[in-house]
Amino acid sequence: xxxxxxxxxxxxxxxxxxxxxxxxxxxxxxxxxxxxxxxxxxxxxxxxxxxxxxxxxxxxxxxxxxxxxxxxxxxxxxxxxxxxxxxxxxxxxxxxxxxxxxxxxxxxx
Amino acid sequence: xxxxxxxxxxxxxxxxxxxxxxxxxxxxxxxxxxxxxxxxxxxxxxxxxxxxxxxxxxxxxxxxxxxxxxxxxxxxxxxxxxxxxxxxxxxxxxxxxxxxxxxxxxxxxxxxxxxxxx
Numbered sequence: 001x002x003x004x005x006x007x008x009x010x011x012x013x014x015x016x017x018x019x020x021x022x023x024x025x026x027x028x029x030x031x032x033x034x035x036x037x038x039x040x041x042x043x044x045x046x047x048x049x050x051x052x053x054x055x056x057x058x059x060x061x062x063x064x065x066x067x068x069x070x071x072x073x074x075x076x077x078x079x080x081x082x083x084x085x086x087x088x089x090x091x092x093x094x095x096x097x098x099x100x101x102x103x104x105x106x107x108x109x
Numbered sequence: 110x111x112x113x114x115x116x117x118x119x120x121x122x123x124x125x126x127x128x129x130x131x132x133x134x135x136x137x138x139x140x141x142x143x144x145x146x147x148x149x150x151x152x153x154x155x156x157x158x159x160x161x162x163x164x165x166x167x168x169x170x171x172x173x174x175x176x177x178x179x180x181x182x183x184x185x186x187x188x189x190x191x192x193x194x195x196x197x198x199x200x201x202x203x204x205x206x207x208x209x210x211x212x213x214x215x216x217x218x219x220x221x222x223x224x225x226x227x
Contacts, residue, residue, distance in 0.1 A: 043218040094165040099152035
């Protein structure tokens with residue numbers, strides 16, 4: 001099956017700092033989504049980005065499908081950005097998402 | 110419009126019991142999929158239903174089953190519970206059954222059902 005790896009596994013930032021999270025995948029995919037999991041467990045859609053670049057406020061994402069990676073940029077981080085960030089790819093038919101291992105982000109004052 | 114609704118949010122069971130979890134998708138969404146999240150295994154795909162038919166199944170034992178009703182609501186059942194079944198169970202809905210990147214198969218997740226098996 002497809003392998004999805006995320007780095008770094010853990011990240012601690014001071015409020016206001018910028019960061020880049022990376023997602024590598026081992027095969028061509030139809031769909032890639034970035035999620036933020038809040039402390040209560042809910043997965044919140046951040047981006048649907050099978051290719052190209054998108055921006056939403058302080059967040060932006062870039063996927064280079066031909067090189068099989070995606071990046072999530074967080075600028076001017078805030079404490080509310082804390083949580084786990086997952087990338088997930090659609091591979092193998094249907095809506096079966098394969099998730100990466102996640103990046104645990106903690107933003108401190 | 111309302112999001113994906115999962116019930117119950119929290120539950121505690123003992124080994125050997127069974128449990129049924131419910132998921133109501135976003136109105137108009139016909140695909141419902143289920144995922145299990147544990148600290149050790151991360152997020153893993155359980156199964157997917159579309160138009161009342163199971164279309165995809167993950168690598169889980171037969172104790173895990175599900176179904177979808179004509180109104181697209183879905184239930185999953187776990188029989189003969191084991192300690193290792195303690196997890197957050199997440200449901201997601203989508204308008205379509207996957208496919209190329211049209212955006213129509215973006216998955217939206219519910220808040221989850223947190224199961225503890227004692």
